[in-house]
Amino acid sequence: MVDAIYRSESRRVLATLIRLLGDFDIAEEALHDAFAAAVEQWPKDGPPANPRAWLVSTGRFKAIDSMRRRARFDASQGKLAEQLEADASADAEWDDDGVPDDRLRLIFTCCHPALQADAQIALTLRTVCGLTTEEIAHAFLTQPPTLAQRIVRAKNKIRDARIPYEVPTRAALAPRLDAVLHVIYLVFNEGYSASSGASLTRQELSAEAIRLGRLLVELLPEPEAVGLLALMLLHESRRAARTSPEGELVLLEEQNRASWDRERIAEGLALVERALGSNRFGPYAVQAAIAAVHAEATSAAATDWPQIAALYGVLAGIDASPVVQLNRAVAIAMADGIEQGLALLDTVHLPGYHLLPAARADLLRRLGRLDDAAAAYREALGLVTNEAERRFLERRLVEVARPGP
Amino acid sequence: MQYLLMCCFNEERWTKLPNSQRDKIMQEYGQFDQSIVKSGHYRASERLQSIAASTTVREKDGKLVITDGPFAETKEQLGGYHLVECRDLDEAISIAARIPTLPFGGVVEVRPLVPASQRLAPAGSTGGH
Numbered sequence: 001m002v003d004a005i006y007r008s009e010s011r012r013v014l015a016t017l018i019r020l021l022g023d024f025d026i027a028e029e030a031l032h033d034a035f036a037a038a039v040e041q042w043p044k045d046g047p048p049a050n051p052r053a054w055l056v057s058t059g060r061f062k063a064i065d066s067m068r069r070r071a072r073f074d075a076s077q078g079k080l081a082e083q084l085e086a087d088a089s090a091d092a093e094w095d096d097d098g099v100p101d102d103r104l105r106l107i108f109t110c111c112h113p114a115l116q117a118d119a120q121i122a123l124t125l126r127t128v129c130g131l132t133t134e135e136i137a138h139a140f141l142t143q144p145p146t147l148a149q150r151i152v153r154a155k156n157k158i159r160d161a162r163i164p165y166e167v168p169t170r171a172a173l174a175p176r177l178d179a180v181l182h183v184i185y186l187v188f189n190e191g192y193s194a195s196s197g198a199s200l201t202r203q204e205l206s207a208e209a210i211r212l213g214r215l216l217v218e219l220l221p222e223p224e225a226v227g228l229l230a231l232m233l234l235h236e237s238r239r240a241a242r243t244s245p246e247g248e249l250v251l252l253e254e255q256n257r258a259s260w261d262r263e264r265i266a267e268g269l270a271l272v273e274r275a276l277g278s279n280r281f282g283p284y285a286v287q288a289a290i291a292a293v294h295a296e297a298t299s300a301a302a303t304d305w306p307q308i309a310a311l312y313g314v315l316a317g318i319d320a321s322p323v324v325q326l327n328r329a330v331a332i333a334m335a336d337g338i339e340q341g342l343a344l345l346d347t348v349h350l351p352g353y354h355l356l357p358a359a360r361a362d363l364l365r366r367l368g369r370l371d372d373a374a375a376a377y378r379e380a381l382g383l384v385t386n387e388a389e390r391r392f393l394e395r396r397l398v399e400v401a402r403p404g405p
Numbered sequence: 406m407q408y409l410l411m412c413c414f415n416e417e418r419w420t421k422l423p424n425s426q427r428d429k430i431m432q433e434y435g436q437f438d439q440s441i442v443k444s445g446h447y448r449a450s451e452r453l454q455s456i457a458a459s460t461t462v463r464e465k466d467g468k469l470v471i472t473d474g475p476f477a478e479t480k481e482q483l484g485g486y487h488l489v490e491c492r493d494l495d496e497a498i499s500i501a502a503r504i505p506t507l508p509f510g511g512v513v514e515v516r517p518l519v520p521a522s523q524r525l526a527p528a529g530s531t532g533g534h
Contacts, residue, residue: 076522114494161517162406164493172495 002038005051010035011130013055015102019165020056021063021084024127024155029066034059060088103128104219105165107212110154111180112163119154120183126151128215129208139205140190167220177220181228181284184212188232192239193386206236217271223278227285230271234291237264248395249388253300265295286315305335322350330359338363354383358393361400370400407448407490407518408497412504413481414511416455422509433505434485441489446500449488456482481512488518 010031017027017034034055048054064081071078110124121140125131133151137144157163168176191205213229241255272292275285290311297303312328325348333341342363350356361376377397384390419427434452441447456475463470475482487504491497494515501513 112494114498161515162493164495168495172499 001047002035002042005038005047005055006035009052009055011106011128012101012103013052013059014127014130015106016056017059017063018127019102019105020060020087022165023159026063026067027059030059030063031055033062033066037062057088060084064088101219103215104167107180107216108167108176109158109163109165111176111183112158113176113179114161114163115154115157116150119150120179121186122147122150123154124183124212125187125208128212131208139202173222177222177224180216181224184209184216185228185232185284187212188235192235203239206232206239210236223275223280224282224284226271226278227275227281227283227288230268230275230288231284231291233264233268233271234288234295237261237268237295243388247388249392251392252294257297257299260295268292269295283315283319286311286318290315303334305331309335322348323353323355326350326356326359330363333363333366338367342367352383354380354385354389354393356380357383361393361396365396365400373400406493406497406520407488408494409516409518410487410489410497410501410504411483411514411516412485412487412506412511413479413514414484414506414509415481416484418510419484426509430505430509437503437505438487440503441487441500446489446491446496447487448490450486452485453483 013034014027014031017030018024021027021030037058038051038055042048064084067077067081067084071081106128107124110127111120115123122136125136126133131139133148134144136142137147140147167173188206188209191202191207191209210229210232213225213232216225217229237260238252238255240261241257241259242250242252244250268288269292272285272288275281276289290308293304293308293311309328309331312324312331316324316328326345329341329344329348331341332344342360345356345360345363348356357376357379361373361380364370364373364376374397377393377400381390381393381397384393422430438447438450441450459473459475461472461474461476463472484506487500489497489500491500494517497515497517501515504511504513507513
């Protein structure tokens, strides 16, 4: 019973305790104490009618108690305890139904741009998602002490620089929401980018990112939040198909579409429509729309490339990055002709990025210019760092380097 | 909570700006100061002279060492500061965002002061540096 409540409510209780107690560490201790009390009392007295409210008020008073005890050594703790107790009686009618979910404040504080990028991710996974320091360290291939230190530094900065615990005002919302979405997308990608080894943990990272995306859409249904959730779901729908049983990378074109997750696709498509219908959509919604066109094609040959090329045009208008230009060139190659795409590709400047020569190699291969393709695959191999991608490029190189029949 | 907004600018670049441009920025600084006085955030504001007038003092092996120039070679140099009283970092950032040199490559560091209540604590116990 307490276990189930812990899983479903502990993050929300923590978020509220941080607001009430004004400190991440004190709130975490209070959360711990509240659940310890629940384990002791609920089996005896039966569970309370509103477990979350019970946990919040128990945690709050445990925190005040422990501050009082510490006041014997540190007078400032006594003052703080008095203040918190006064606050507690002032809002005795505490009831979270009318209050916006504290988890939204927590997300915005954890993803505050004044925190280091790595720390934003670590703190979000630790406090909003409740992953352990070890789990996060493992997923990001870091040592747990390094990660723990990163989290401690971030919490100290929140306290010392007084980073507010609130949802930004309308005027400041857009850039701050971008920062939150960016953190969620980074977590997703960390779990999605094909990699050998810790693949299980990585899949859980993607699942965690989707959970965060859902929470955000529930609490703050901004078009870009909806767009990001759609994008993640549509990518995730292809997870099983993008790796062969031997663990090799399978390109979209060659994937077995029967193994795509239809339920996720249906949800993703509905969200794309919702985001685009708002007319305030941004890059995530457009990328989701591109993923949706792929998802709707019954075979690779049936893909609506003109539509995808047009969407990349829209995306390039919002985000003129060379990576977008690269993808647009590939889409145009498929829609209007390989030669046209190749010409566009030559205007893209992305030094050191393996996917540029890899894309050129693929177009040259389709044109039958096998020697040029082989040279481009070799160039890509000189730049690639991901193992699964390396093996894929090596296979392709062998194919084009072999003299044709 | 008090925050020091440290306004940094590349001095070389500053001297290369046309006079009219510099006058305009200084005028905007005046308006900016007035606006934060009016809103109640203002505690202090000063403009520094050029780093050409700067002197650095150190101690080495117990001896005083005096050198010309700022203590660190950086691309941007501290040119002035505003001390503001704010509710939290976001408010301080929103004030810093209105500093008139930003569109011309200016940089502002927002640094919280140690609160008065902690100032008498023994060194090292405040968590700050």
